[in-house]
Amino acid sequence: MTLLRDGELAHAFDNASRTYDLLTRLNPGYRTDLLRSARRLRLPDEGAGLHLLDLGCGTGSSTRALLRAAPRARITAVDASAGMLARARAKAWPDRVSFLHLPAEEVAAHHGPFDAVFAAYLFRNVTDPDKVLAAVKGLLRPGGRLAVHEYSLSGAARHRAVWTAVCRGFVVPAGTLGGDRALYHHLWRSVLAFDQAPAFADRIERAGFSGVRIAPVAGWQTGIVHTFLARNGSTGAASPEVAR
């Protein structure tokens, strides 16, 4: 199966935006895990004076997690899908949160610089993850922090089997009921095709980040979803909490 990319993917997310929040609410731990990953950025002083980027913000669940982790920060949230972004914008936000309709690849230096970047469920979807990592590095201040929250399998056969069972038994049928079979089939296959966790950590390191760490999430997604933590250069950041 060919994975969805770029305009085709944005269009699929436009359609799926109607049911996205409902489906993610049915996923135990979806919001708690996002919050845990955002907190792993360990932003000081509730984020006061910091400018944060939520890349691939969707309907705003990751933006909400970032805001809870750093309630005094300024947050710019970006997404390529107008439909997902419209759902995010319709929610209540403080003035410090703003939204941009842009592909991750087109976020420009003048939108930043950023003290931290959070990217939840984005990298598996982009055509060229190396290009996006290079762009993120260019947008971060020296010492700035990166947290990627992503479906990236551990490499153990049982985790791959759980993922396929959950997709066949629930994710694809539920997505099909909502009229979005292609997107939820893409979700299943894109996870199988994406870097396993150690390979993605190596990719982050090759992009020039330092202190790269992998942290697990709890519950059924253990070994399936991970937080990847890194810094832009070696200055100005506290150590992330879990060693690789």
Ligand SMILES: C[S@@+](CC[C@H](N)C(=O)[O-])C[C@H]1O[C@@H](n2cnc3c(N)ncnc32)[C@H](O)[C@@H]1O
């Ligand atoms: C699975 S959703 C996750 C949304 C949100 N981060 C969350 O945690 O709920 C992935 C989002 O990434 C966006 N996306 C995919 N590729 C993108 C790209 N190249 N640039 C910007 N957004 C992209 C999609 O439009 C979609 O809203």
